[in-house]
Amino acid sequence: MxxxxxxxxxxxxxxxxxxxxxxxxxxxxxxxxxxxxxxxxxxxxxxxxxxxxxxxxxxxxxxxxxxxxxxxxxxxxxxxxxxxxxxxxxxxxxxxxxxxxxxxxxxxxxxxxxxxxxxxxxxxxxxxxxxxxxxxxxxxxxxxxxxxxxxxxxxxxxxxxxxxxxxxxxxxxxxxxxxxxxxxxxxxxxxxxxxxxxxxxxxxxxxxxxxxxxxxxxxxxxxxxxxxxxxxxxxxxxxxxxxxxxxxxxxxxxxxxxxxxxxxxxxxxxxxxxxxxxxxxxxxxxxxxxxxxxxxxxLSSTPLGRQALAIAPKIDGGVPVQTAAAPDEIADIVAGRCSMCHARLTSYPRVGMAPNGILLDTPEAVARHAESIYLHSVLTTAMPPNNVSGMTLAERRQIAAWFEGRNGERAE
Ligand code: HEC
Incomplete structure (x- = not known):
């Protein structure tokens, strides 16, 4: 502390x-x-x-x-x-x-x-x-x-x-x-x-x-x-x-x-x-x-970000073409790759508390931060920083699919 x-x-x-x-x-x-x-x-x-x-x-x-x-x-x-x-x-x-x-x-x-x-x-x-x-x-x-x-x-x-x-x-x-x-x-x-x-x-x-x-x-x-x-x-x-x-x-x-x-x-x-x-x-x-x-x-973004986006389901008339990952699966990915830093109890050296107060430790918190999770881990690969927690491309794609699916649901 x-x-x-x-x-x-x-x-x-x-x-x-x-x-x-x-x-x-x-x-x-x-x-x-x-x-x-x-x-x-x-x-x-x-x-x-x-x-x-x-x-x-x-x-x-x-x-x-x-x-x-x-x-x-x-x-x-x-x-x-x-x-x-x-x-x-x-x-x-x-x-x-x-x-x-x-x-x-x-x-x-x-x-x-x-x-x-x-x-x-x-x-x-x-x-x-x-x-x-x-x-x-x-x-x-x-x-x-x-x-x-x-x-x-x-x-x-x-x-x-x-x-x-x-x-x-x-x-x-x-x-x-x-x-x-x-x-x-x-x-x-x-x-x-x-x-x-x-x-x-x-x-x-x-x-x-x-x-x-x-x-x-x-x-x-x-x-x-x-x-x-x-x-x-x-x-x-x-x-x-x-x-x-x-x-x-x-x-x-x-x-x-x-x-x-x-x-x-x-x-x-x-x-x-x-x-x-x-x-x-x-x-x-x-x-x-x-x-x-x-x-x-x-907006040309990182090559990795582009690859993640390429697989994201295209929204067609408000209906996702591909079934997006369930919110619980996304919360699991985020827990695995982000919550050593973005949680109440952090476990990463020199990150003693959640950076900028951003907590990503519950499905509700993940839903609340959907926009910035998408910006930081799909559109760009700013998070995890320098990919210290080894987030995979497949996981980024799942987040992309989830995010676009969510937006599709909202648009309906
Ligand atoms: C190793 C620690 C660490 C991990 C893992 C990590 N972050 Fe971060 N995160 C940071 C730090 C440090 C900052 C603050 C950066 C700054 O001040 O510019 C930050 C900032 C952020 C912000 C806020 C940016 C802002 O401008 O306010 C978001 C959103 C975020 N991270 C999302 C994520 C997501 C999503 C993941 C998992 C995919 C993740 N982070 C994984 C350390 C981490």
Missing amino acids: IEAAIVEWGGLLIRWAHIITGIAWIGASFYFMHLDAAIRATPDMPAGQGGEAWEVHGGGFYQVRKFLVAPEFLPDHLIWHKWQAYTTWITGFFLLVWIYYLSADLYLIDPAVMAMSPWVAAGLGMAGLAAGWLIYDQLCKSGLGANDTHLSIACFVLVVVAAYGFQSVFSGRGALIHTGAFMATIMSANVFFVIIPNQKVVVADLIAGRAPDPALGEQAKQRSAHNNYLTLPVLFLMLSGHYPLTFSTPYAFVIVALVLIAGALIRVYFNHRNAGKGELWWTWAVAAVCLAAAAAIS
Whole structure:
């Protein structure tokens, strides 16, 4: 019981901290992107030296001035924005360890994709994240870095290749979370290794009375723009683990590509609008097409799910063509394959209580959860996780037949 409470509460508290720090970081990042776009020239600043914006919020007015490169004098009180990014990464990494590395058999390792020990899986995951940053950083510093469009295309390809790579070694869910963490690591490392160090050099130059190098600011701005375009796709991938349709298809890497395009375009819309350059409505249309395509691809489902469905009785005028398994038989299958986790007394390591409170230990409970049982164990093979309890294809077919038969009865 104590162990169950530690696993549950530990997960909850780390997730809580991660969401709070993430909101603080993304909130600040969106705010500064908006501010940057909204800065207008002001008569008392020479052209190219900066500008200002007026804002109203919380009962007062704010006059914010931006100095390009640096002001002439360094103020005594200078606010840095960096811990939001660092703490988001740190809490996110703890969460990855807590869920995906400590329960690797449930979440990360799918023997049907590649069998490996939890240590190897965790090592591969972390190596992938580190490699992502090193390659991305080299791309930015290479000749490509001078051309924003070329660099963006290279980064897009890098992320999609990474998604494909993770998908070739991990469970679907593990692959998408690692693709999200891959991008999020690039974002945090941009802050830690480029944006903040560059700003520190500028500050040191100011203190020493030297003119700072404008290239430092430009480099930081480029990385900061990348972070902005990556934000929405990262959030999508962080949520995807809860939606089995997103991670159960062999084309999950294509979904990643489509979500990258959609998420970046939505940011383009806002950046353009905030700069007072008008509304690029087409970005929403293209984003909507990408997301609709992603949803359509997700329905292609797992090969196993498709096989299970192929045998399901076709409903013909409301009457099942084939007699579906009786509810009691289904309850037996579920008891055999699901109730080591989804019961009041669980018997699976590190699953101290029924996940998400979902109990599947009585025929009534099974009937109540028919829809989600069908989604998780027929339409996709998200459950049992990585098939730890060895559910057979025949059993999935029986569930499919039962579910469609039930719906047929309801339709009558
Ligand atoms: C080894 C343990 C284990 C077994 C066996 C298992 N599950 Fe789960 N199940 C989990 C875990 C862990 C989660 C929580 C996943 C999450 O939080 O995303 C879960 C979540 C679910 C959910 C809820 C998903 C949601 O988003 O709320 C359903 C429905 C479900 N399982 C159905 C089943 C069915 C049906 C079976 C048997 C075919 C089964 N599970 C077998 C561990 C298990």
